[in-house]
Amino acid sequence: MALSETYQEETSTMRNEIQDLRTNARIFQLSKCTACTFTLDLPAVHFMCMHSFHQRCLGDNDKECPECAPEYRAVLEMKNLEQNSKNQDQFFQQVRTSKNGFSVIAGYFGKGIISKTSNGPAEALNSSSDF
Ligand SMILES: [Zn+2]
Ligand SMILES: [Zn+2]
Structure with missing residues (x-):
């Protein structure tokens, strides 16, 4: 029984996190470019790793995050x-x-x-x- 309780707890935490992701636009509220650390303006590229860049800072390489690649x-x-x-x-x-x-x-x-x-x-x- 203890096992299933922990499992439920974990799932509820996961649900909360997913809810967080859905309700918070934190990914797109990143205000700084990871490359030049200046304020982001358009066009900007956002990666799933939460890194954001000016498109001009990425150059041609906008398929993968240069910070994580x-x-x-x-x-x-x-x-x-x-x-x-x-x-x-x-x-x-x-x-x-x-x-x-x-x-x-x-x-x-x-x-x-x-x-x-x-x-x-x-x-x-x-x-x-x-x-
Ligand atoms: Zn930049
Ligand atoms: Zn990254």
Whole structure:
């Protein structure tokens, strides 16, 4: 029973906060530009993170908050690094353990981009021209 009581309390707090958001226009009452700290005037851009900017302060980049985007990117990069770390470990281990690291790197390239531009099709053309 104690559990459900806390749950109800939490939901009511959440409801209050939502009500707050609906009734208060605090997001759009921000009076200062985060970039230049001068009073906002139109045209202004408001982000969901509660940061507001003059459109001229944002320039072309009005899709993401420049105040929060670097943090967001760092998180994204961390996630990418985690995902790639396995592949990279394997790659560097192969380079380290092989006597000729270059051949490993060349091998990786050969599997990818270079194989498309290799002279495989050209050879086929040559052999057909022999007829
Ligand atoms: Zn500004
Ligand atoms: Zn922001």
